[in-house]
Amino acid sequence: MDAKQILADARAIEPWLIGIRRQLHQTPELGYQEFETSATVRKHLAELGIEFDHPVATTGVVGRIVGQPGPCVALRADMDALPIQEEADIDFRSQVPGKMHACGHDCHTTMLLGAARLLAGMRERLRGTVKLLFQPAEEGGGGGKAMIDGQALENPRVERILGLHVWPELPTGVIGSRAGSFMAAVGSLQITIHGVGGHAAFPQTTIDPVLTLAKVICELQSIVSREIDPLDSAVISVTTLAAGSAFNVIPNSATARGTIRALTTERLRFIKERVKELAEHVAAANRCRAEVVWNDMDYPATVNDAHCWDVVRTVGGELFGPEQVRQVNPVMGGEDFAFYNEAGVPGCFVGVGMRNEQIGATHFVHHSKFKVDEAALPIGVALHVAFALRSLEELRR
Ligand SMILES: [Zn+2]
Numbered sequence: 435m436d437a438k439q440i441l442a443d444a445r446a447i448e449p450w451l452i453g454i455r456r457q458l459h460q461t462p463e464l465g466y467q468e469f470e471t472s473a474t475v476r477k478h479l480a481e482l483g484i485e486f487d488h489p490v491a492t493t494g495v496v497g498r499i500v501g502q503p504g505p506c507v508a509l510r511a512d513m514d515a516l517p518i519q520e521e522a523d524i525d526f527r528s529q530v531p532g533k534m535h536a537c538g539h540d541c542h543t544t545m546l547l548g549a550a551r552l553l554a555g556m557r558e559r560l561r562g563t564v565k566l567l568f569q570p571a572e573e574g575g576g577g578g579k580a581m582i583d584g585q586a587l588e589n590p591r592v593e594r595i596l597g598l599h600v601w602p603e604l605p606t607g608v609i610g611s612r613a614g615s616f617m618a619a620v621g622s623l624q625i626t627i628h629g630v631g632g633h634a635a636f637p638q639t640t641i642d643p644v645l646t647l648a649k650v651i652c653e654l655q656s657i658v659s660r661e662i663d664p665l666d667s668a669v670i671s672v673t674t675l676a677a678g679s680a681f682n683v684i685p686n687s688a689t690a691r692g693t694i695r696a697l698t699t700e701r702l703r704f705i706k707e708r709v710k711e712l713a714e715h716v717a718a719a720n721r722c723r724a725e726v727v728w729n730d731m732d733y734p735a736t737v738n739d740a741h742c743w744d745v746v747r748t749v750g751g752e753l754f755g756p757e758q759v760r761q762v763n764p765v766m767g768g769e770d771f772a773f774y775n776e777a778g779v780p781g782c783f784v785g786v787g788m789r790n791e792q793i794g795a796t797h798f799v800h801h802s803k804f805k806v807d808e809a810a811l812p813i814g815v816a817l818h819v820a821f822a823l824r825s826l827e828e829l830r831r
């Protein structure tokens with residue numbers, strides 16, 4: 435594997451990459467609706483002579499670059515956008531009102547297409563098979579899980595996987611990740627307190643669910659501060675409240691929603707149990723009844739395989755220089771790449787730096803002014819390619 439050549443080849447296709455990325459950026463689609471995006475992916479794979487399965491998980495595409503007989507390694511990109519009205523300072527802004535690629539998934543799809551192009555050009559020398567997983571619905575829809583249910587990791591069985599995410603905390607040129615827990619396990623919480631409504635001037639004739647819900651919310655904050663090891667990390671954030679419609683009426687019920695995060699899936703499970711117990715008992719002590727519902731699909735923690743992170747560090751050092759590869763702290767954001775690890779495939783999820791003050795690429799993901807330094811595109815391409823080649827060499831031994 436000639437790292438310098440891979441990086442040079444990735445940089446040589448930068449205009450092609452930027453063209454694809456900007457087209458995707460202007461036509462964002464939400465989870466499981468990535469029909470145009472999926473068609474664009476398939477068009478490019480077909481042009482490159484790469485076989486693929488479609489549909490997998492509604493809009494997903496599984497490409498296969500089959501080289502010599504040998505192991506199989508997967509590279510993964512997500513394709514979905516967010517329901518955000520774009521306000522970024524660029525001239526190829528989203529053409530779709532209320533939808534925006536504010537998490538950089540247009541870049542991830544482009545990076546994987548770039549890797550497909552380079553790997554297709556070295557097919558005969560490939561020491562195995564590289565699968566290209568273009569998945570839908572990372573933003574809450576569990577598209578990764580749907581891909582696994584659609585057999586994306588089988589035939590041939592994937593033995594190792596890499597996922598990339600643009601990383602606004604790192605400058606362009608730098609990549610970062612870590613061994614072990616890198617991104618949080620995520621659950622959603624909804625608590626409804628049922629009481630008895632009535633005239634607000636006669637509270638003795640009611641059972642007030644609003645006061646009880648307020649007590650529950652306060653109690654929940656004792657879980658992280660009193661029951662979790664201070665050196666471990668967890669978050670409980672209550673983010674929405676809904677109750678009542680008149681100033682002088684105590685409502686029958688009150689509802690809070692929010693999110694729970696932890697750095698291990700087991701810790702998330704523990705917090706969920708405690709949230710339910712606390713809510714039910716605080717409610718009972720106040721003559722109310724708590725109904726705790728977990729609305730959306732939980733995401734497991736993204737736990738990087740230590741050896742896969744070693745491979746990323748090694749090939750990253752060869753490609754970009756060792757000083758450009760950083761070990762970074764875990765973050766409490768969630769990522770459905772975790773499902774591939776949970777399915778038993780060792781892998782690494784890596785942040786690709788794209789922060790650049792000079793062009794105003796400083797906003798965080800999910801911000802309406804989020805902007806990417808496109809010089810990061812060939813960096814992601816080169817990392818995908820080098821990881822796949824090195825992994826196939828290793829797994830063949
Ligand atoms: Zn996101």
Ligand SMILES: [Zn+2]
Pocket residue numbers: 537538539572599
């Ligand atoms: Zn994302």
